[in-house]
Amino acid sequence: MIIAVPTADGTVDQHFGSAREFTIYHTDEFDEIAAVETVEAPGTGYEAILPLLIEKGVKIIICGRIGAYAVQAIKPTGIMLMGGASGNAADRVNDFLGGTLKFYSPSEPIAAAPAKGDARGEGDGLETDGNVAACGDNPVCTL
Template sequence: MLIAVASENGEVFQHFGHTPEFTVYEIEGGVVRGKRVLPTGDSGHGALAGFLRDLCVDLLICGGIGAGAQQALAEEGIKLVAGVQGTVDAVVTGYLNGTLKFATDFTCSHHHDHGEGHEHGGHCGGHCKH
């Protein structure tokens, strides 16, 4: 399983559409087996879902996220846990042991649909092997 956390300087980033990097954790048997930080470059809003899909991410943990980005993630088969704050290591540990605290009102209300197309349905197009 791969978990990505929207991050900046080791903290959960609070605006998904402007995420500067993802901290990606490889989980095996409920234990972290690897961790890497990947810059997003110029990716934004709709492209970030594809970025995560191409990495074969199973779950995204983030702060605020708009409805369009939520839909894009769902279309890619990526599970979402949002409304999260704290250090990336602590939130992943909390998720794995079932103690992660998250908000239920995590939508970025200033987001709106920019009409990005999402031509890939399903998770990773079947090419991911964890």
């Protein structure tokens, strides 16, 4: 399995579309991290980033906040989106692999906020955690 995390100094970057780099984790048949690579984002916005992640064979994205238009673009790709994460990126990947990934305290949910911009140039998309919206009926979500 290949997992991508937008990162900044080893932590989960809280803004998917403006992340400068992505850390790509390759796992083995035992669901342990077998290889790690860091790639520079080819630009800003999901339209620049998503093709790179697809090319790399990413099946899961663990991220912080993500714009609603990005969630809509990811949904048909077969990539599972796990938004709302924070902290050390490798720790979050290991949490996911161990089935213990937690995004935030239920008493303190990440509220939707205006996105910095969007593909339509209107800036009216909402930046959310994206968990349920991107998963849908995607078979990858049944891992």
